[in-house]
């Protein structure tokens with residue numbers, strides 16, 4: 001099939017498959033219209049925490065995973081980076097546990113096992129230099145040091161999202177503000193770029209799609225598929241765009257490099 005949107009690279013994060021706030025229709029529409037050489041799944045793709053609290057795995061979520069599998073079979077390089085909601089994938093022991101949990105998990109794990117797994121990747125962009133790609137929770141002092149605080153915040157947020165989206169968004173932003181105040185998130189990003197000789201960093205995690213240009217580096221955040229329905233894409237001419245999928249499933253460019 002000839003796809004309308006041809007990209008060199010696509011970066012997606014925070015899809016939260018297995019959580020009922022995931023906007024799978026828009027993602028499916030985007031993926032069906034797009035083709036790429038490299039697909040980076042930048043963490044929190046599957047929300048194992050949410051599934052653990054309240055098992056949920058509709059066929060629409062399986063479909064998204066099947067599309068990733070089809071892309072892999074079709075020759076796309078699929079890179080899977082785990083986030084804090086899919087952190088069982090970071091340890092061999094917990095991966096084995098997941099595999100034998102039930103047939104749904106077995107199926108999920110068998111597809112995931114086909115992809116390239118790493119905590120972070122070095123991405124050589126066509127026009128904007130060398131970038132570090134990782135989920136972003138590594139910079140989050142609250143998440144890594146006191147997982148239960150972060151998990152509690154997540155549960156409150158998950159419960160609120162259907163009652164009042166703007167309120168849940170406000171609370172999430174508030175939580176993240178406190179968190180980033182503690183960790184000095186942007187300072188850590190800057191240090192990471194300087195120490196590793198990177199021209200930029202691509203991450204997800206805070207559900208805030210943005211491209212920020214600093215004098216020393218660029219910061220790109222893919223956003224999420226619970227609220228913003230956004231992605232970072234690299235076109236074949238080297239242009240990097242932050243896009244979002246509108247209500248009509250139309251692709252909108254929010255920012256570009």
Ligand SMILES: [Mn+2]
Nearest residue numbers: 044083084205
């Ligand atoms: Mn995250």
